[in-house]
Amino acid sequence: MNSFALLLLTEFKFQWRHGFVAAAIIVTLIWAALLSLLPAEQRPFWFSIVASIDVSAIGLLFGYGLGMLDGSQHISPALRLTPIRSIWLALSRLIALSALTILTLSLLAVVIMPLQQAFALFPGIVLCAFFFSSVGITAARRLASINQFLIFFALSGMVWAVPILYLAGLLESPIWVMLPSGGATALLKFGVENTPLVMGVIACLVQLLWTVVCVYFGERWAAVNYEHRFGGH
Amino acid sequence: MIHVDQLYYRYPGQHHDTLKGLSFQVAPGEMFGFLGPSGSGKSTTQKLLIGLLHGHRGNAQLFNKDIAQWRADIYRRIGVGFELPNHYSKLTALENMHLFASLYGLSKSQATPRIQQLLADTGLSDQAHLRTEEFSKGMKMRLNFARALLPNPDLLFLDEPTSGLDPVNASNIRNMIRQHKEQGKTIFLTTHNMYDADELCDRVAFMVDGELKKIDAPRQMKKQFGESTVTLEQRNDAGQLISADFPLQQLADNPAFLQQLARYPVETLHSKEASLEDVFIKVTGAQLT
Numbered sequence: 111m112n113s114f115a116l117l118l119l120t121e122f123k124f125q126w127r128h129g130f131v132a133a134a135i136i137v138t139l140i141w142a143a144l145l146s147l148l149p150a151e152q153r154p155f156w157f158s159i160v161a162s163i164d165v166s167a168i169g170l171l172f173g174y175g176l177g178m179l180d181g182s183q184h185i186s187p188a189l190r191l192t193p194i195r196s197i198w199l200a201l202s203r204l205i206a207l208s209a210l211t212i213l214t215l216s217l218l219a220v221v222i223m224p225l226q227q228a229f230a231l232f233p234g235i236v237l238c239a240f241f242f243s244s245v246g247i248t249a250a251r252r253l254a255s256i257n258q259f260l261i262f263f264a265l266s267g268m269v270w271a272v273p274i275l276y277l278a279g280l281l282e283s284p285i286w287v288m289l290p291s292g293g294a295t296a297l298l299k300f301g302v303e304n305t306p307l308v309m310g311v312i313a314c315l316v317q318l319l320w321t322v323v324c325v326y327f328g329e330r331w332a333a334v335n336y337e338h339r340f341g342g343h
Numbered sequence: 344m345i346h347v348d349q350l351y352y353r354y355p356g357q358h359h360d361t362l363k364g365l366s367f368q369v370a371p372g373e374m375f376g377f378l379g380p381s382g383s384g385k386s387t388t389q390k391l392l393i394g395l396l397h398g399h400r401g402n403a404q405l406f407n408k409d410i411a412q413w414r415a416d417i418y419r420r421i422g423v424g425f426e427l428p429n430h431y432s433k434l435t436a437l438e439n440m441h442l443f444a445s446l447y448g449l450s451k452s453q454a455t456p457r458i459q460q461l462l463a464d465t466g467l468s469d470q471a472h473l474r475t476e477e478f479s480k481g482m483k484m485r486l487n488f489a490r491a492l493l494p495n496p497d498l499l500f501l502d503e504p505t506s507g508l509d510p511v512n513a514s515n516i517r518n519m520i521r522q523h524k525e526q527g528k529t530i531f532l533t534t535h536n537m538y539d540a541d542e543l544c545d546r547v548a549f550m551v552d553g554e555l556k557k558i559d560a561p562r563q564m565k566k567q568f569g570e571s572t573v574t575l576e577q578r579n580d581a582g583q584l585i586s587a588d589f590p591l592q593q594l595a596d597n598p599a600f601l602q603q604l605a606r607y608p609v610e611t612l613h614s615k616e617a618s619l620e621d622v623f624i625k626v627t628g629a630q631l632t
């Protein structure tokens with residue numbers, strides 16, 4: 111097994127054994143129970159709302175929590191003294207955490223609605239998961255204390271909320287797609303409605319761009335905030 | 344192997360230098376001890392040399408190349424045993440070791456026998472499948488040590504490798520350090536354990552308050568600064584035990600000793616070698632702990 115695959119496996123074990131998987135499953139079961147009370151034709155819409163909130167909460171909180179656990183176990187200096195570049199560490203965590211949310215939400219979708227409808231929501235779920243995981247992981251690198259994180263969590267909530275209002279139909283203008291989480295949230299909306307493909311493509315590209323920006327800044331900040339090592343990070 | 348010349352370091356936000364112009368060299372295959380009281384800057388020096396701190400002044404080279412020019416590939420050639428345990432607490436010892444082996448670029452077929460050997464040598468074979476959160480401090484330190492040896496490094500940095508260990512395990516670790524040196528590898532040992540330094544090191548450097556006071560072989564230092572003594576214990580007429588120290592040199596011609604010897608029956612008579620600790624105190628004027 112190459113080192114990235116082993117890192118990824120380690121990330122999965124890390125999440126599993128620290129109880130992150132169990133927490134995600136419990137939350138998903140609760141949503142499944144609530145959503146199944148709704149009439150079938152309303153479920154995709156409410157699922158999209160639930161998904162957008164659920165992914166943002168899991169991505170931010172879990173991403174940050176994993177970073178804190180690293181810190182408390184003092185693993186980072188040991189990892190820094192190996193030849194592996196820190197971008198691979200960040201990517202392994204990003205993939206593992208996103209996979210957790212994608213898996214649980216896809217399962218939820220498949221359980222409460224017909225396969226075809228669930229499938230239409232899949233791109234939104236995936237992009238949402240990657241974006242919010244990257245924000246949580248980046249926040250852990252940038253915000254050293256829990257106080258800072260809580261303030262960030264509360265204040266940034268406004269930015270994440272606006273696209274959800276658009277998704278819920280309370281805001282009309284598609285301009286909100288341009289916000290950091292706008293693309294993925296819009297994709298969830300488009301998955302429920304019948305939207306021209308071109309809008310979906312734009313939303314996709316915008317969201318990918320924001321995700322890359324976030325990962326990039328995460329790496330930049332890691333280089334500044336984390337302690338040094340030879341050859342940079 | 345290590346060349347350090349006029350090395351200064353100040354932690355960000357501090358008003359004084361923690362390292363104040365260190366100069367020393369470590370030859371290939373040498374075991375070099377860094378000795379000094381707590382807070383003297385030993386770990387700081389090690390952290391600079393392994394790249395965990397930056398912003399030094401002066402010159403420092405590893406493998407004949409300025410440390411500022413090294414890239415991450417140097418970490419295949421140096422092993423580092425940290426002062427404090429740092430492992431994934433929810434992973435087993437074996438899982439921890441396999442992850443790091445892979446990060447160092449060892450293939451599975453290279454890693455497996457090496458890990459087994461290292462765990463056996465550090466006495467952790469039976470606990471290989473335990474999560475490290477269940478380890479005692481000494482077990483974690485032994486795993487630190489095993490991990491530092493994983494890449495079979497040409498240059499090994501060890502920060503207090505025997506701290507928190509019982510005598511048997513400490514002696515095991517010392518043996519492993521010796522074996523590693525016998526393969527021609529270079530070892531930089533940071534410690535305030537005089538016994539380790541005396542036992543293991545070809546040369547030791549005395550560090551006090553960010554400055555190197557003396558660098559030499561332990562034997563040489565003891566010869567130069569240490570004074571071997573003889574302790575005479577006797578029982579006096581009142582039945583009390585009295586004891587007195589005399590220099591070992593020219594003992595037979597020491598009238599004070601001969602006079603005392605004749606006064607009362609001898610209970611015990613011991614000669615005592617000067618310890619490195621005595622030398623340290625004499626040379627630096629500082630206590631070790």
Ligand SMILES: Nc1ncnc2c1ncn2[C@@H]1O[C@H](COP(=O)(O)OP(=O)(O)OP(=O)(O)O)[C@@H](O)[C@H]1O
Nearest residue numbers: 354357361379380381382383384385386387388535
């Ligand atoms: N991150 C830091 N920021 C500011 N000062 C520091 C930092 N780390 C260490 N120091 C200071 O630098 C000095 C040297 O510390 P260092 O850890 O190198 O000592 P040491 O010789 O390894 O001691 P010990 O034997 O206790 O491990 C101490 O006075 C310490 O307070």
Ligand SMILES: [Mg+2]
Nearest residue numbers: 385386426502
């Ligand atoms: Mg120290």
